[in-house]
Amino acid sequence: MAAGDQEGTWAQRVDGAERVCFVGDSHGDGAFLVSVVRWAAERSCRTLVQLGDFGFWPGPAGVRFLDAVERELARAGSVMVCIDGNHDWHDWLATRCPGPDGLNRIRPHLWHAPRGGVLPLPGASRALAVGGAPSIDRSARVEGVSWWAGETISHADVERCFQAIDEGPVDVVLSHDAPLEVPLGPLTPWPAGDAHLRILSAIGARATPRHWFAGHYHRRVSATIELRSTPCAAEVLSCNGQGDRARLLIEAGDLAAAPTLGKLAEHDRYLVHREPDGTLIWEPAEVLSATELRLLADEGLRKVIAANRADPSRLARRDRTAAPRD
Numbered sequence: 001m002a003a004g005d006q007e008g009t010w011a012q013r014v015d016g017a018e019r020v021c022f023v024g025d026s027h028g029d030g031a032f033l034v035s036v037v038r039w040a041a042e043r044s045c046r047t048l049v050q051l052g053d054f055g056f057w058p059g060p061a062g063v064r065f066l067d068a069v070e071r072e073l074a075r076a077g078s079v080m081v082c083i084d085g086n087h088d089w090h091d092w093l094a095t096r097c098p099g100p101d102g103l104n105r106i107r108p109h110l111w112h113a114p115r116g117g118v119l120p121l122p123g124a125s126r127a128l129a130v131g132g133a134p135s136i137d138r139s140a141r142v143e144g145v146s147w148w149a150g151e152t153i154s155h156a157d158v159e160r161c162f163q164a165i166d167e168g169p170v171d172v173v174l175s176h177d178a179p180l181e182v183p184l185g186p187l188t189p190w191p192a193g194d195a196h197l198r199i200l201s202a203i204g205a206r207a208t209p210r211h212w213f214a215g216h217y218h219r220r221v222s223a224t225i226e227l228r229s230t231p232c233a234a235e236v237l238s239c240n241g242q243g244d245r246a247r248l249l250i251e252a253g254d255l256a257a258a259p260t261l262g263k264l265a266e267h268d269r270y271l272v273h274r275e276p277d278g279t280l281i282w283e284p285a286e287v288l289s290a291t292e293l294r295l296l297a298d299e300g301l302r303k304v305i306a307a308n309r310a311d312p313s314r315l316a317r318r319d320r321t322a323a324p325r326d
Contacts, residue, residue, distance in 0.1 A: 009101050010111050010119055013079045017122040017252065019045045024215040024237030024246035025085060028055030030068035032240035036247050037072045037080070045249055046078035047122055051215035051237060052085030052131050052176030056093060056112075058145075066107060073109035081111040081119060083131035085176040085216060090150030113174065115153065116160025123255030124171035124211070128164055130203060132157070133177035133216050134192045153177075153199050161203050170207040172255065178214040179204045181225040182234045187217075204232070210258055213237070213248075220245040224259055233259035 014020075021040040026033050033050070040048060055065045073080055081103065084093055093112065096104040103119060104112040113119055113129035121127045132153045141147035164170070178184060179200040187193065204212065208230040214237070221236040238245035288296070295301055 009099070010079065010081060010103055011101060014047045014120060014122055017045075017047045019043075019249055019251050020047045020049060020122045020255065021045045022213050022235065022237060022248045022250065023048055023050040024242070025053035025087075025218065025239035026050060026055055027053050027087065027240055028057055028062070028065045029240040030055075030065045032246075033069050034072040037069075037076050037078055039247065040249065041076040041078055043249060046076060048078060048080040049121065049127075049174060049213070050080060050082035051174060051213055052083045052133070053087045053215065053239070054082040054085065054112075056084065056089040058089055058092065062089065066110070070107035070110055073107075079109050079111070081113050083113050083129045083174055083176060084115075085131060086133040086135045086151040087146075088131075088148075088151075090148035091144070094150060115157040116164050118164050118167075118170075121172060121255065123250075123252030126168055126170050127172040127174055128161060128170045128203075128207060128209070130157075130161055130173060130175040130177075130200065134196050136188065136190060136193065152196060158199060158203065162206055165203075165207045170209050171211070173204065173207060173209045173212045175200055175212070175214045176216045178216065178221075178234070178236055179212070179225070179227075181227065181232075182212075182214070182221060182236060183223050184217055184221060184236065185219065201227075208232070211235070211255060215239065218242070231259050 021036065023033070023036050033055075037048065040046065056062060057065065069080070072078075084090065093104070093114070096106075096112065096114075098104050098114060098117070101119070102114070102117045104114060106112050111119075113131070115129060115131050117129040118126050119129065130153065132151055134152050135141065135147060138147060143149070177196050177200050180194075180197045181201060181204070204227045208227050209232055212225075212232055212234040214234070217236060218239045219236065220238045220242075221234070223234050225232050225234050235248055237248060240246060
């Protein structure tokens with residue numbers, strides 16, 4: 001490890017970085033995180049952000065995991081910050097004393113951002129950390145051993161988030177759970193889970209960030225959502241064992257930019273409509289001339305076109321070598 005590798009705050013270590021790698025749930029899987037650190041370094045990215053269910057755990061296994069991640073970060077010359085999820089050792093995290101920058105330094109190259117903490121990222125001056133989520137498998141866990149009461153966002157956490165938002169614009173939200181506006185697909189009906197989603201939505205409505213990164217659902221979702229009439233690019237990452245679905249490399253310039261259809265666009269024109277939950281749906285649009293519209297309004301012509309498409313033998317090839325008709 002080079003001299004000075006253990007020195008410097010998180011802000012100093014990421015200053016001038018050109019890209020950042022976001023990572024989904026790691027669940028204490030050291031081999032997974034080592035592979036992601038190497039994958040990012042191979043792409044000249046040495047700033048990583050992990051989105052909860054990191055792997056803070058009691059006992060020797062938890063220590064070995066932290067040490068393995070630290071060794072790889074030091075070897076690669078990389079740094080990582082993580083937030084907490086629902087499957088993390090919250091009692092231990094509550095004993096940590098944040099530094100002057102509000103972050104918990106866990107190892108020389110590894111930080112934890114507590115709920116309501118604000119930190120810089122490449123391309124974003126203020127990212128808000130909002131860890132925590134409810135465990136749907138709570139009944140199968142043992143309190144103080146594999147489950148901790150501090151897993152969900154508390155009223156005090158919300159107040160800290162609101163205070164941070166009021167102190168300055170938030171460019172990015174880093175959360176474990178996601179807001180209601182994100183189209184997560186079918187979910188098991190669960191009032192506690194829905195209530196937690198609404199808490200994230202309230203934080204999002206107050207913050208109106210340009211970008212939102214989350215984990216928790218072990219699925220990959222990418223969508224542009226609307227938070228109080230402000231577009232927000234939302235990315236939900238999967239978990240260990242899911243390969244590319246659990247990691248995302250973002251250029252600092254893209255993180256600094258306001259979300260647009262941008263590089264995702266595959267067509268020239270789109271029609272946009274808003275779902276009841278606020279999600280913006282972009283559908284490819286085709287521009288037709290007035291003459292084409294009149295022709296397509298002819299029901300008889302439409303039936304002929306449909307019949308010809310269904311039976312290509314009905315189509316007659318025109319002999320373009322023949323003399324033109326008078």
